[in-house]
Amino acid sequence: MLKEVNIDWQNLGFAYMKTDFRYISTWKDGKWDEGNLVEDNMLRISEASTALHYGQQCFEGLKAYKTKDGKIQLFRADENAKRMNRSCRRLLMPEVPVEKFIDAVKQVVKANEAYVPPYGTGATLYIRPFVIGVGDNVGVKPAPEYLFCIFCLPVGPYFKGGMTPVNFMIADYDRAAPYGTGGEKVGGNYASSLMPHEIAAKKGYADCVYLDPATHTKIEEVGSANFFGITKDNKFVTPISPSILPSITKYSLLHVAKEYLGLETEERDVFVENLDEFKEAGACGTAAVITPIGGIEYKDKLHVFYSETEVGPITKKLYDTLYGIQIGDVKAPEGWIFEV
Template sequence: MGKAVNVDWSKLGFGYMKTDFRYVSMWKDGQWDEGKLVEDNRLTLSEASTALHYGQQCFEGLKAYRRKDGQIQLFRPDQNAKRMNSSCRRILMPEIPEEKFVDACIQVVKANEDYVPPYGTGATLYLRPFMIGVGDNLGVKPAPEYLFCVFCVPVGPYFKGGLAPVNFTVAEYDRAAPYGTGAAKVGGNYAGSLLPHELAVKKGFADCIYLDPATHRKIEEVGAANFFGITRDDKFVTPKSPSILPSITKYSLMHIAKEYLGMEVEERDVFIDRLDEFKEAGACGTAAVITPIGGIEYKGNLHIFYSETEVGPVTRKLYDTLCGIQFGDVEAPEGWTVKVK
C-alpha cells in the first residue's frame, strides 16, 4: 500500500468520507468525452438541470474487496453496468458503454487504493457510480447534457457484531407503481421510501416490507433490498415482479444456492399470508450482502422464521459462500471477479 490514510478500519460505518479521486465524464453533442479523475468532490451545475427538477438521474452501488494476497478485486461490475444502462433507458438518458463503466470503476479504485480496507476487517471500498441530467433546460424533456461520475468511500461491515436477524413490518405505502420505475435504480424510488422507513423504525422495526402495488398480497422488496426465503424442503425462493429492482446480490445468491449448495431455486410470487412455507428468510443487497429476517409483522401479528436471535444455517451458508467469493477465498464462477491490478 502507498501512503498511510488516517482511517480506523474497525470503526467504519456506512457514511460519507472524502477520498482522493473521483471519475467524471460529460455527455454532450451526442457523445461521451474521455473522462478523467479529479480531486474536487463538488459538482457545479446549471440551476435548470433536469436532475434537480424532474428526477432525471440514476445510480449504482458496488464494492472493491481486498483479498488475502493483498490484491484488489471488483465483484461483477459488468452487471452493474448493464443495470445502469437499463435505468438510463427507462428515463431517457444516454447509455454508458460497459467497458467505460468498468474502466471508470477500476481507475477510481486504483487512484484510491490506500482507502481499500485490509483483508480480514470485513470492511470494503464502496463505489457509487451515478448519472445526472444537466444543462439549461426548462421543459419536461430529456436534458441536453449528462454527467457520469464514480466516487468511492470505505465502509464497514454492515453487522458490527456479526450476522444478526432483524424484524420488519409491512408498509401501508407502495414503493413503486405497476409498470412504473420500480425496476430502475432511480432516486425517486428512494425519496418515496424515506417516510415509510421512518414510520417502521419508530415502531421498533429495522425497515418496512413493500407489497406489490397492484394487489397488496405479495412481497416485493424489503426496504431497499430484495427478499428471499428458504422453504421447509430447502428451496431458495425469491419474488418475481416487474417492479422489483433486479439485485445483483440476489442473482448471485440464486446461482450459489443452485450450483454451490445444490438447492432448487424458484423466482415466483411470495404471498404475505403464506409466510409459514419458509423456515428461514432474508433480505439481500450490496450493502449488507444478507440481512437475516427474524420476523415480519403483518396486520398486528409477528411471524417468526428461524429465530429472532440466531441466524438460520442455510442463510449463514449462503452468506459465507458469497462473501468468500467476493474476498477471493472461494473460487468464483467464470467472469464474476475483476482484478484491479
C-alpha cells in the same frame, strides 16, 4: 509508494468520507468525452438541470475487496454497468458503454487504493457511479447534457459483532407504481421510501416490507433490498415482478444456492398470507450481502421465521459462500471477478 491514511478500519460505519479522487465524464453533442479523475468533490451544474427538477438521474452501488494475497477485486462490475444502462434507457439518458464503466471504476479504485480496507477487517471500498441530467432546461423533456460520475469511500462491515436477525413490518405505502420505475435504480424510488422507513423505525422495526402495488398481496422488496426465503423443503425462493429492482446480489445468491449448496431455486410470487411456508428468510443487497429476517409483522402479528436472535443455517451458508467469493476465499464462477 502507497499513501498512508489514518483510518480505524475496525470501527468504520456506512457514512460519507471524502477520498482523494473521483471520475467525471460529460455527454454533449451526442457523445461522451474521455472522462478524467478530479480531486474536487463538488459538482457545479445549472440550476435548471433535469436531475434537480424532474428526477432524471440513476445510480449504482458496488464494492472493491482486498484479498488475502493483497489483490484488489471487483464483484460482477459488468452487471452493475448493464443495470445502470437499463435505468438510463428508462429515463431517456445516454447509456454508458460497459467497457467505459468498468474502466472508470478501476481508475477510481486505483487512484484511491490507500482507502481500500485491508483483508480481514470486514470493511470494503464502496463505489457509487451515477448519471444525472444537467444543463439549461426548464421544460419537461430530456436534458441537453449529462454527467457520468463515480466516487468511492471505505465502509465498515454491515454487521458489527456478527449477523443478527432483525424484524420488519409490512408497509402501508407503495414503493413504486405498476409499470413505473420500480425495476430501475433511480432516486425517486428511494425518495418515496423515506417516510415508510421512518414510520417502521419509530415502531422499532429495521425497515418495512413493500407489497406489490397492484394487489397488495405479494412481497416485493424489503426496504431497499430484495427478499428471499428458504422453504421447509429447502428451496431458495425469491419474488419475481417488474416492480422489483433486479439485485445483482440476489441473482448471485440464486446461483450460489443451486450450484454451491445444491438447493432447488425458484423465482416466483411470494404471497404475504403464506409466510409460514418459509423456515428462514432474508433481505439481500450490496451493503450487507444478506440481512437475516427474524420476523415480519403482518396484521398486528409478528411472524417469526427461524429465530429472532440466531441466523438460520442455510442463510449463514449462503452468506459465507457469497462473501467468500467476493473476498477471494472461495473460487468464483467464471466472469464474476474483475481484478483492479
